Amino acid sequence: MKGLKVYAIAYLLFLYAPIFLLPMFAFNDADIIAFPLSGFTTHWFEELTRNAALQAAVRNSLIIAASTAVLSTILGICAARAATMADWPLKRPMMGLIMLPLVLPEIIVAVSLLVVIVQVFGLGLSNTTIIAAHTLICMPFSIAVLNGAFQNLDPALEEAALDLGESRWSAFRLVILPLVMPGIISSLLISFTISLDEFIIAFFLSGANPTMPVYIWGLLRFPGQLPVVMAMGTILVALSIVLLTIAEIMRRRGLKRAGLKDTGGFL
Amino acid sequence: MTLIQLTGVNKHFGDYHALRDIDLEIQQGEFFSLLGPSGCGKTTLLRTIAGFEDVGTGAIRIDGRDMKGVGPNLRPTNMVFQSYAIFPHLSVAENVGFGLRRADMTREEKTRAVGQALEMVGLGGYGARAANALSGGQRQRVALARALILEPKVLLLDEPLSALDKKIREQMQVELIKLQREVGITFILVTHDQEEALVMSDRIAVMFDGGIGQMDDPETLYRRPKSKRVAEFIGMMNFLDGEVTQTGARIEVKVQGLGRCTVESEQAPGGVAPGPVGIGIRPETLSLLFEGETTTRKQVDAVVDEVVYYGDMTYYDMRVAGIDKPLTLSMKNLIGRPVLDVGTETRVAWDERSLVLLGR
Numbered sequence: 001m002k003g004l005k006v007y008a009i010a011y012l013l014f015l016y017a018p019i020f021l022l023p024m025f026a027f028n029d030a031d032i033i034a035f036p037l038s039g040f041t042t043h044w045f046e047e048l049t050r051n052a053a054l055q056a057a058v059r060n061s062l063i064i065a066a067s068t069a070v071l072s073t074i075l076g077i078c079a080a081r082a083a084t085m086a087d088w089p090l091k092r093p094m095m096g097l098i099m100l101p102l103v104l105p106e107i108i109v110a111v112s113l114l115v116v117i118v119q120v121f122g123l124g125l126s127n128t129t130i131i132a133a134h135t136l137i138c139m140p141f142s143i144a145v146l147n148g149a150f151q152n153l154d155p156a157l158e159e160a161a162l163d164l165g166e167s168r169w170s171a172f173r174l175v176i177l178p179l180v181m182p183g184i185i186s187s188l189l190i191s192f193t194i195s196l197d198e199f200i201i202a203f204f205l206s207g208a209n210p211t212m213p214v215y216i217w218g219l220l221r222f223p224g225q226l227p228v229v230m231a232m233g234t235i236l237v238a239l240s241i242v243l244l245t246i247a248e249i250m251r252r253r254g255l256k257r258a259g260l261k262d263t264g265g266f267l
Numbered sequence: 268m269t270l271i272q273l274t275g276v277n278k279h280f281g282d283y284h285a286l287r288d289i290d291l292e293i294q295q296g297e298f299f300s301l302l303g304p305s306g307c308g309k310t311t312l313l314r315t316i317a318g319f320e321d322v323g324t325g326a327i328r329i330d331g332r333d334m335k336g337v338g339p340n341l342r343p344t345n346m347v348f349q350s351y352a353i354f355p356h357l358s359v360a361e362n363v364g365f366g367l368r369r370a371d372m373t374r375e376e377k378t379r380a381v382g383q384a385l386e387m388v389g390l391g392g393y394g395a396r397a398a399n400a401l402s403g404g405q406r407q408r409v410a411l412a413r414a415l416i417l418e419p420k421v422l423l424l425d426e427p428l429s430a431l432d433k434k435i436r437e438q439m440q441v442e443l444i445k446l447q448r449e450v451g452i453t454f455i456l457v458t459h460d461q462e463e464a465l466v467m468s469d470r471i472a473v474m475f476d477g478g479i480g481q482m483d484d485p486e487t488l489y490r491r492p493k494s495k496r497v498a499e500f501i502g503m504m505n506f507l508d509g510e511v512t513q514t515g516a517r518i519e520v521k522v523q524g525l526g527r528c529t530v531e532s533e534q535a536p537g538g539v540a541p542g543p544v545g546i547g548i549r550p551e552t553l554s555l556l557f558e559g560e561t562t563t564r565k566q567v568d569a570v571v572d573e574v575v576y577y578g579d580m581t582y583y584d585m586r587v588a589g590i591d592k593p594l595t596l597s598m599k600n601l602i603g604r605p606v607l608d609v610g611t612e613t614r615v616a617w618d619e620r621s622l623v624l625l626g627r
Contacts, residue, residue: 154350154352156348156349156350156352157352157354159319159339159346159348159352160346160348160352160354160413161354161365162319162338162339162340163317163339163340163344163345163346163414164340164345164365164366164413164414164417165340165341165366165368165369165417166340166368166369167340174365174368175354175356178356179355179356
C-alpha cells in the first residue's frame with residue numbers, strides 16, 4: 001500500500017513538476033535558467049509586450065484557433081447528429097474513419113498534408129492551410145464531446161416538437177440546440193485549446209507567418225530569450241487550464257440539464 | 268362519422284413485416300385502443316397515423332384527407348409519448364404553450380389558454396415550475412395538456428401509463444376517460460395491458476404479428492373471442508379440446524371431460540366447421556358446489572388441486588376426470604363461504620352458455 005502511494009506521488013510529480021518550473025523562472029530575475037533563483041521580476045512579461053514578431057505570432061494563433069474551433073464544432077455537430085440517428089449504411093466504418101486522426105501520428109498528418117497542399121494542389125502555405133489541418137485533428141475531440149450531448153437526448157423530444165407543429169429545422173433550433181449547447185461550448189473551448197498550442201502541423205504548414213508555438217520554438221535558439229519563452233509558456237498554461245475547466249463545467253451542466261447521471265467525462 | 272380510415276396498410280422494416288393489411292375505421296369521439304404484446308406493431312401503427320413513419324402500401328385518411336406525404340407537424344393529430352418527451356429546458360407553462368408558438372394569438376390569449384389547459388389536467392398554478400422538477404404523474408399531465416391545447420382531431424397515446432405506479436395508473440385511467448368525454452376528441456391508445464384496454468376503450472383492436480386479430484368492443488372481445496390467441500391474451504381462459512358433430516343455428520359439440528353439449532351459433536364468433544375445435548371457458552363462469560348447495564346447472568365431479576387466495580376472490584385449479592390439465596375457476600369470497608383445502612372432493616357446476624368455440 002505504501003509503495004503504491006509513493007509511486008502515485010512520484011508519477012504526479014513527474015507529470016506536473018516541469019510545468020511548475022515555468023512560472024518559477026518566468027518571474028526569476030536572471031538570464032539563465034538555473035537554481036538558485038535570483039529574485040522576483042516581471043521584466044520578461046514586459047519584454048513580451050515589446051516583441052512585435054511575437055505579437056504577430058500570437059495574433060496568427062488566435063485567428064487560427066478561433067476559426068478551427070468554429071469549423072470543427074460545426075462539422076462535429078453534423079457528425080454527432082448523424083451518428084445518433086438511426087442506422088444508415090456504412091455508419092460504423094464512417095464514424096471510425098472520422099475519429100482516426102485522434103490516434104494518427106501528427107507528424108504523418110503534417111508531412112502528408114504538406115505534400116498534398118504544395119505538390120498536388122500547388123497552393124501556398126498560409127493560415128488557411130493550418131486551419132484546415134487543425135480542423136482535421138480537432139474534429140475527433142469535438143465529436144467525442146458532442147456525441148455525448150446528442151446521445152443523451154431522448155429522440156422523442158424532437159418528434160414531440162415536430163408533432164406540435166414545428167418544422168425539422170425549427171424543432172432542431174428550439175429543442176435540440178438549447179439542450180446540446182453546453183456540449184457545443186465545451187467543444188469550442190477544447191478545439192480552441194488544442195489548436196492554440198499545436199506545434200508539429202503548424203511548423204510544417206506555416207509559411208512566412210509562424211504561429212505562437214512555432215515562434216517560441218524559434219526563440220529557443222537564443223539562450224538569452226529563454227525566460228521570455230518561460231513567461232509565454234506561463235500565460236499559455238494558465239489559459240489552457242481556465243478554458244478546459246470551463247469546458248468541463250459546461251459538459252457537466254449539459255448532463256444535469258438533460259437530467260442524466262455523469263458517466264465519466266472526456267476530461 | 269368516420270374520422271380515421273386505414274385501408275390495406277402494409278409496412279416493412281427491411282425483411283420484417285411490421286404491419287399486415289391493416290383495415291381500420293375509427294369514429295369521431297371514439298376511445299379506441301390498439302392492444303397487443305410487444306413487437307406486435309401497435310406502436311408502429313400509431314406512428315404511421317401520427318406521421319412519424321411512412322406507410323409502405325395502403326392509405327391513411329384523417330377527416331377525409333389523404334395523409335400521404337403530410338408531415339407530423341401538419342397532421343390534425345397530437346401525441347403523448349411513452350417517455351412524455353417533456354422539454355427539460357423549458358418551464359411547465361412553456362412546455363404546454365410550445366405548440367401555440369405559430370398560433371395567431373396575442374400573448375394574453377396564449378397565457379390564458381395555457382392556464383386553462385393546466386387547469387384541465389389538474390395542474391393549475393404549476394406553470395412557473397421547472398419541467399425537471401415534476402413527478403412521473405405530473406409529467407404525464409403536462410404531456411396531455413401540451414397535446415390537447417392544440418385541440419387536435421385525434422389524440423394519440425403511446426403507452427402513456429406504463430411508467431406509473433399501479434395506484435396512480437388506475438387513477439389516471441379514470442381521469443383519462445373523464446377527460447376524453449369532456450373534450451370529445453378521438454383518443455387512440457396503445458397499450459400492452461389488456462385490463463387497461465378493457466377499462467378505458469369504446470373499441471379495441473387486438474394485434475398480433477403486425478395484423479389485427481380481432482376488433483370489437485370490450486365486452487364482445489372478452490365474452491366472444493374469435494381465436495385462441497385473442498382468448499389467451501385477454502383475461503384468463505380454460506382451453507379444452509372438442510369436436511363439432513353438427514353445425515347450423517344450434518351447434519352440437521362433444522367436449523373433453525364434459526360430454527355432449529348444444530350451443531348457440533353466436534358462441535362460435537370465429538365461425539365453425541365439423542371436426543376438432545378448441546373450446547374456451549372463463550374461470551368465473553364455472554362454480555364450485557359447497558356443502559349443502561344445489562344447482563340446476565350441469566355438474567361434474569372434481570378434486571381441488573391448487574388454491575390461490577386473492578382476498579376478494581379465490582382461484583381453484585380442479586382435477587376433472589377426462590381433462591388432462593386442471594380446470595381453473597374463481598369464486599367470490601362471500602360471507603360464510605369457506606376456502607376449500609387441496610384434495611377436497613366436490614362438484615363443479617357449469618353451463619353450456621359459458622362455452623366459446625374458438626377458430627384457428
